[in-house]
Amino acid sequence: MEKELKSQLRQIVGERWFLDTPDELYVYSYDATPLYQAMPDAVVMPSSVEEIAAVLKIANQHRIPIVSRGSGTNLCGGTVPTEGGIVLVTNRLNGLQEIDEENLTATFGPGLITSELHQAVEARGLFYPPDPGSMRISTMGGNVAECAGGMRGLKYGVTKDYIMGLQAVLPNGEVLRFGGKNAKDVAGYDITKLLVGSEGTLAVVTEITAKLLPLPKAKQTMVAYFSDLTDAARTVQRVIAERIIPATMEFLDQATMRVVEEFARIGLPLDMKAMLLIEQDGDPLQVEQDMIRIAEIAHAERAVEVRTAQHAEEGAKLMAARRAALSALSRVKPTTILEDATVPRARLAEMVDQIGVIANKYSVPICTFGHAGDGNLHPTCMTDERDTEEIHRVEMAFGEIFEAAIKLGGTITGEHGVGIAKAPYLEWKVGAGGIDLMKRVKEAFDPHGIMNPGKMFAKDQRRRVVVKTHGCAHEHVGGGHGHSRA
Amino acid sequence: MGALTNMLAAGTVTAGPEHCPDSSLPRLLDQFDMDEILNCMQCGFCLPACPTYRQTGKESASPRGRIALMKGAATERLQIDEEFEHNMYLCLGCRACETACPAGVPYGSLVETARDVVETRKKQKGDTSLLRDLIFHEVFPHPERLELMGSLLWMAQAAGLQALAQKTGLIKIMPRQAAEMATAVQTIASPWQRMKREPVMEPEREAAGLKIGLFTGCVMDMMFYETNQATARALTKAGCQVVFAKEQACCGALHAHAGEQSGAVELAKRNIEAFERAGVDFVVNNAGGCGAALKEYHHWFHDDPVWKERAMRFVGRVRDANELLAELPPLSFSKELNVRVTYQDSCHLAHGQGVRNQPRQLLKSIPGVEFVEMRGADTCCGSAGIYNITNFDMSMQILDDKMVDVENTKATLIVTSNPGCLLQMKKGIQRAGMTGQMEAVHIMDLIERAL
Numbered sequence: 003m004e005k006e007l008k009s010q011l012r013q014i015v016g017e018r019w020f021l022d023t024p025d026e027l028y029v030y031s032y033d034a035t036p037l038y039q040a041m042p043d044a045v046v047m048p049s050s051v052e053e054i055a056a057v058l059k060i061a062n063q064h065r066i067p068i069v070s071r072g073s074g075t076n077l078c079g080g081t082v083p084t085e086g087g088i089v090l091v092t093n094r095l096n097g098l099q100e101i102d103e104e105n106l107t108a109t110f111g112p113g114l115i116t117s118e119l120h121q122a123v124e125a126r127g128l129f130y131p132p133d134p135g136s137m138r139i140s141t142m143g144g145n146v147a148e149c150a151g152g153m154r155g156l157k158y159g160v161t162k163d164y165i166m167g168l169q170a171v172l173p174n175g176e177v178l179r180f181g182g183k184n185a186k187d188v189a190g191y192d193i194t195k196l197l198v199g200s201e202g203t204l205a206v207v208t209e210i211t212a213k214l215l216p217l218p219k220a221k222q223t224m225v226a227y228f229s230d231l232t233d234a235a236r237t238v239q240r241v242i243a244e245r246i247i248p249a250t251m252e253f254l255d256q257a258t259m260r261v262v263e264e265f266a267r268i269g270l271p272l273d274m275k276a277m278l279l280i281e282q283d284g285d286p287l288q289v290e291q292d293m294i295r296i297a298e299i300a301h302a303e304r305a306v307e308v309r310t311a312q313h314a315e316e317g318a319k320l321m322a323a324r325r326a327a328l329s330a331l332s333r334v335k336p337t338t339i340l341e342d343a344t345v346p347r348a349r350l351a352e353m354v355d356q357i358g359v360i361a362n363k364y365s366v367p368i369c370t371f372g373h374a375g376d377g378n379l380h381p382t383c384m385t386d387e388r389d390t391e392e393i394h395r396v397e398m399a400f401g402e403i404f405e406a407a408i409k410l411g412g413t414i415t416g417e418h419g420v421g422i423a424k425a426p427y428l429e430w431k432v433g434a435g436g437i438d439l440m441k442r443v444k445e446a447f448d449p450h451g452i453m454n455p456g457k458m459f460a461k462d463q464r465r466r467v468v469v470k471t472h473g474c475a476h477e478h479v480g481g482g483h484g485h486s487r488a
Numbered sequence: 489m490g491a492l493t494n495m496l497a498a499g500t501v502t503a504g505p506e507h508c509p510d511s512s513l514p515r516l517l518d519q520f521d522m523d524e525i526l527n528c529m530q531c532g533f534c535l536p537a538c539p540t541y542r543q544t545g546k547e548s549a550s551p552r553g554r555i556a557l558m559k560g561a562a563t564e565r566l567q568i569d570e571e572f573e574h575n576m577y578l579c580l581g582c583r584a585c586e587t588a589c590p591a592g593v594p595y596g597s598l599v600e601t602a603r604d605v606v607e608t609r610k611k612q613k614g615d616t617s618l619l620r621d622l623i624f625h626e627v628f629p630h631p632e633r634l635e636l637m638g639s640l641l642w643m644a645q646a647a648g649l650q651a652l653a654q655k656t657g658l659i660k661i662m663p664r665q666a667a668e669m670a671t672a673v674q675t676i677a678s679p680w681q682r683m684k685r686e687p688v689m690e691p692e693r694e695a696a697g698l699k700i701g702l703f704t705g706c707v708m709d710m711m712f713y714e715t716n717q718a719t720a721r722a723l724t725k726a727g728c729q730v731v732f733a734k735e736q737a738c739c740g741a742l743h744a745h746a747g748e749q750s751g752a753v754e755l756a757k758r759n760i761e762a763f764e765r766a767g768v769d770f771v772v773n774n775a776g777g778c779g780a781a782l783k784e785y786h787h788w789f790h791d792d793p794v795w796k797e798r799a800m801r802f803v804g805r806v807r808d809a810n811e812l813l814a815e816l817p818p819l820s821f822s823k824e825l826n827v828r829v830t831y832q833d834s835c836h837l838a839h840g841q842g843v844r845n846q847p848r849q850l851l852k853s854i855p856g857v858e859f860v861e862m863r864g865a866d867t868c869c870g871s872a873g874i875y876n877i878t879n880f881d882m883s884m885q886i887l888d889d890k891m892v893d894v895e896n897t898k899a900t901l902i903v904t905s906n907p908g909c910l911l912q913m914k915k916g917i918q919r920a921g922m923t924g925q926m927e928a929v930h931i932m933d934l935i936e937r938a939l
Contacts, residue, residue: 021546023571024566024571025548025557025560025566025571025572026548029547031556032556033530034530034532036529036530073532073535074532075531075532093545094545136531136532136533138536265592328590329591329592330590332531333591333592336526336527338529386526
């Protein structure tokens, strides 16, 4: 990047918030996704929508890539500046401008930390349900960009179900508002929802208005252990078939339980094949009734042990096993690759089975845990990025897992986003026509292709290994060599 | 993987040092523990726990950022230069990130290695500071010189030189940071008081049958001599025999944190030997920072199985005074204090040693103490060894934020378990304009007041 451009950027954001020394660039070359890294040319940390618009204008004029980013906790390589350019950190726009108790909305900057929003609204008896695993540091801007999920998705949905209004800056510097506080609003295309999950490829979000709910009065937690994996999966399906929608239904397989126990020593029965963690919230009486019924169903489905937490502390302790899962797995080997293949929940048991078969086939260690109620699994592979041969097998295995998910009517990513990690697989899910339409949507926003280039759309689509599905009648042969990681 | 190889091929990452192709660098870089560096999965959970990240909002000031920089340096994509040095030393070493880390990355030891690499690199280039040499090689390893310094400091205080220095503007010639911190130093013990120390103190009540070696520390014994005596008296009240092992030395923590690994190892050996000779059941200290280092001695002898074995035995005997007193039968107090008290955790006691409840329980057991928990009690106060001198401005920013939480407790006493924190809190009281309304005190001194 030319000196002149750098000094223009410096003038916009101020000396202190323009970074271009080797160390400073290096620490914005990665996010929470293993295996991806690329250096930016500059990092800016603007403090206002005006500064952001000014930076975008310059970038657009000179065709410089813009990678907007929050705390860098995404798991799809979404904020790795693979084509260099400017990393635009929106963390300084972190004000919580308003909690509107009459309209039940909150309005805030994209830099606001998710759990700080939780605390602020819960202090007023209100509730913002999406709770991604990284909520203690993830920013709301990042949550919007990736359409973050979490453990409460089953009952409460994900980020897009709560975003009502946005202010965003287009690549040409134009500042626009979409949506607002209206419960009903069908004025034109729903650009608000389009921007949620757009991964920074269309615009930079500068202000967010989110819907809030009343905070549930009661919450109870239960754990159930199973000696057979399909019993656990059937329990999930039966509970929902009985018209009970728990807030959370989390699943850990035996391999994950072993690693968690090794790490956290919380007394998990390691002879069990699977465990379910179930949480229900709402009116105290209703919660009580639901929990009793869920326990009955679990017993009927041959749960070996079912235990309901007696108080909040015990509930939190039970949930700790689930929250410790990823961390514990990451201790086993240097590199931990976590995916989020998702299937309709009725196909959960089949999917878990398939993952086991595929892991065996490529002899790679894969532990599976995840949001059973959402059919959203986290097959997690413990490997070592220095072992290229094994990484190759991991890549093949994950390719087949995505394949299997799609065959079961599922998707390649439930909540982590496409980014660069899953870009080579996007066509498997949306088809060539889908990709083409999405590209044209992007062009309308970003004619010069400066917004997070290289994400969402891969240069080479990864070709599928001999496969037939309902979505794709013809056959492809052979594995590709795209930019895939796994 | 594709992206990584692309990036490397495109050469977008800074290559290794261009101007100094020497053979010592690769060996130096071998010191980085790549397995532990890779165990950082870059989840970012450490960010909200890190005081310097919270102050700056910059990734380079976060634990995740620093580990990434270490990885960059270890793989020769980044140079070990002044910027790298600055980034490694901006860290307080409070280790709050280790508590937050879901993957159990031993960040404290990683940053010590990084600093050791920085210092070794500078020595290789013949670029060392005279003052640094003086402090780490000529002062801290020598208890008698520290004692002499203590006596000089006492003389200076007694003669009112501090006030004189302030009046005459002499203080302006002293490094500003040191001068600022000096204003918080309390009156220290005179040489005569020190000479009265009895080498062995017998138990005062029914004996617990324990022989305790009090680890006196260097700064602690020079500046907080009375606190050491108070600790010894509390232990004798609890039925222990307390001995002051003669040949003990500085714990070596400051050396280790500052990248002076070999100096740290020498001090560790002296302490292990001294307490072996004293034949004690426990080695008790009252400084969180020293205690954490004493409990990590076995990590300092990776390549020396014999010393590692001795270190393990030593480590097994080390206890913080709070920790041991909580295990012994309750102290019997004779006075009621009637004060509202809050507690500032010592980072190396809480995050480094996991000792959190014991000091709080002890405080609650003192008659007339109304204990209030402070918001963020276990976040660093910015003292961090010599950080408040080396990174004065950042340290004061962190301290000023801390004082807001202190004031909100409406306590009149702020209690600490580490000399550095104590000094820092005294400074904080001055800065918040609360001199006279609030007092900072070491927990052992507070216990003594009620005994």
